[in-house]
Amino acid sequence: MKSKRMLLLGATVAVGLALPAVGFCSVESSLENVQSKVQMLLPILATLGLGWAGISFLTGNPNARSHLMLAIIGAVVGFGASSIMDIIRRVVN
Numbered sequence: 398m399k400s401k402r403m404l405l406l407g408a409t410v411a412v413g414l415a416l417p418a419v420g421f422c423s424v425e426s427s428l429e430n431v432q433s434k435v436q437m438l439l440p441i442l443a444t445l446g447l448g449w450a451g452i453s454f455l456t457g458n459p460n461a462r463s464h465l466m467l468a469i470i471g472a473v474v475g476f477g478a479s480s481i482m483d484i485i486r487r488v489v490n
Contacts, residue, residue, distance in 0.1 A: 431482070432478075432479065432482040435478045435479075435482065436478060436479050439474065439475035439476075439478045440475050440476055440478075442471065442475060443468070443471050443472040443474070443475030443476060444472075444475075446467070446468040446471045446472065447468045447469075447471075447472055449464065449468065450464040450465040450467070450468035451465075453465075
């Protein structure tokens, strides 16, 4: 019982120390950080998904058509991510 109270007290102190740092974050800086990571990661994943769908199609997988459709949707989102983030930024501002 005592260890649970100490754990709860420690968690409360940790959250209390972390909240002021979170309070000074702005939405724009957070979106810029997310956008930089998204712009790097999503096109790579979209290309890998298209490659996987192509291999699936060539090997005669019965689900190849659905793989290809999902890969195309992923590519549209992946390569259009910067535009989507710009739209979100305009709406927030």
